[in-house]
C-alpha cells in the first residue's frame with residue numbers, strides 16, 4: 156500500500172505531539188512538519204523562567220531540533236516555512252519558505268492544523284514602539300531577556316497566567332515591576348476572593364498593581380516609554396510585556412471554508428476532525444467539549460494540546476480502536492513568589508452568569524498536619540450543582556500542596572463525583588504530606604453539612620443592622636482586628652453566654668478561618684437560634700486588599 160502523506164502545520168505542542176505519535180503508529184508514513192518560526196517542539200511554558208534566570212540554560216527549552224526529529228522519528232521538519240493556503244479539492248497546501256520566498260504545493264492524504272494562538276495586540280496609539288513585547292516563542296523570549304538586561308522598569312499588561320509569571324520573573328531578576336489588569340482582580344480564572352490571596356503575595360513582594368485599569372496609549376521617548384492609564388496616571392517603563400490573552404490562528408482554515416466556532420476556533424469532533432474529515436486540528440486553535448456542561452470551550456493549555464494531537468494520530472492510524480478526546484476542564488496553576496493558585500472546572504462567577512443553581516464553600520487549613528514543622532495555610536473553594544451535589548469547579552491557593560489538591564479535584568470532576576464522595580476520598584497521609592482529614596475531605600464535610608441542613612451559610616458579612624454578628628475569635632485577636640458592629644464571645648465561652656444574645660434577631664457567626672464559626676453555629680442552632688456562619692472567616696472577607704469591607 157502507498158505510504159500515507161501526512162502534513163502538519165505548526166510544529167510545537169499539538170503538532171509535534173501528533174507527528175511523534177503518528178510515527179510510532181506507522182513507520183512508513185511520510186510525515187512533513189511545517190513551522191513558521193525558527194524552532195520546533197520547544198518548551199513555551201518554560202520561557203518566562205529563562206527570562207528570569209531560573210532556567211539558566213536556554214538550550215534545555217529547545218526540546219528537539221529538525222535534526223533530532225529526523226534522526227529519532229524520521230520526520231521531515233521544515234522551519235521558517237509558512238503554510239499560506241489550503242486547496243481542499245486538490246488536497247495540497249501552499250507553503251512559502253520565509254528565507255528565500257520560494258513557494259511550493261505540498262500534497263497530503265491527511266492534514267493536521269496545529270497553528271496555536273497568537274498573543275492579542277490591541278490597536279492602541281504607540282503600540283508599535285519596539286520596546287513593547289509579547290511572549291510566545293524563543294525569539295520573543297530572547298528579545299525580552301535582552302531588554303531586561305539593560306532596563307530596570309517593566310510594565311506587564313495583563314494579570315493572567317503568563318502576565319503573573321512574567322511579573323514574578325522580572326522582579327526575580329531585580330527589575331521594578333508594575334502590573335496593569337483591566338479586570339478588578341488578577342486571574343479571571345479564579346473568583347475574586349481567591350485571587351485576592353495572590354494579589355496580597357504580589358504586593359507583599361513589591362509588585363505594584365493597577366487593577367480595574369487599562370492602558371489607553373503609549374508614548375515613546377528616547378529613554379522612557381510612558382504608559383498612559385485610563386484612570387489618568389502614567390507609568391514609566393523601559394519596556395512593556397503585553398499578555399492580555401490569545402486569539403486562535405485559524406485564518407488558514409477559515410479561508411479554506413473550514414467550520415469555525417463563535418470565537419474563531421476550529422470546530423472539531425471527538426477525534427479532532429474538522430468539518431473536512433481529512434483535515435484534523437488540535438491545540439489552542441480548537442474548541443472542544445466543556446467537561447462541566449457538555450458545551451463548547453477553548454483551553455489554551457499545554458496538556459490538552461498534547462493529548463489532542465495524540466488523539467488525532469490514533470484516529471488516522473488506529474481507526475475504530477482510537478479513543479475520543481473527552482473534553483477539557485481548563486485545569487491550570489500558577490506560582491507567584493511563595494504562593495501557588497489554580498483552578499479546575501467552572502468558577503462561581505461563571506456559574507452565576509449561566510444562571511445555574513450551585514452551592515459553594517471555601518475552607519482554610521494546612522497542606523499537612525498542623526503540628527508538623529513547615530505547616531502553611533492552604534485555601535480551597537469548591538462548587539457543586541445545588542440539586543445533585545455533583546462537583547462543578549474548584550480553586551486552591553496556598554504555599555504548598557496546591558497542585559495536589561487541584562489534581563485530585565480535577566480527577567473528581569472528570570469522574571462526575573459529588574461532594575459526598577470527597578468526604579471519603581482516601582488520600583495519602585503521613586504528617587509531612589497531609590492530614591488525617593485532608594483539606595479535600597474537609598471541603599466535602601463542609602459541603603455535606605450545608606446540604607444536610609446542619610449549617611446555613613453567608614458569604615458576605617450582612618449589612619442589615621438587625622443581624623447580631625458574633626465574633627467567636629479569642630479576645631486578644633478580636634481586639635487587634637475588630638469586626639465593626641460585632642459582639643466578641645470567644646468560642647469556649649459561648650455556651651455560658653447564650654443569655655446575652657437576642658433570640659428574636661438573626662445571628663451571623665464569624666471567626667478567623669470559617670471553621671470555629673461553624674462550630675459556634677452548631678451550638679447556637681441547637682439552642683434554638685436563627686444562625687448562619689460566615690464562609691471563609693476573616694481571611695476571605697477582610698483582606699488588606701479589600702479594606703472597604705472592614
Ligand code: FAD
Nearest residue numbers: 165167168169191200237238270271438439455456457460
Ligand atoms: P503552539 O505551541 O503555539 O504552536 C503553534 C505553532 O504553529 C507556532 O510555533 C506557530 O509558529 C506555528 N504556526 C502557526 N501558523 C502557521 C502557519 N501558517 N504555518 C506554519 N506554522 C504556523 N500552558 C500550560 O498548560 N501551562 C503553562 O504553564 C503554560 N505556560 C505558558 C507560557 C507561555 C509563555 C506561553 C506562550 C504559553 C504557555 N502555555 C502554558 C500554553 C501552551 O504553551 C499552549 O497551550 C500550547 O503550546 C498550545 O499548543 P499549540 O500546538 O496549539 O500551539
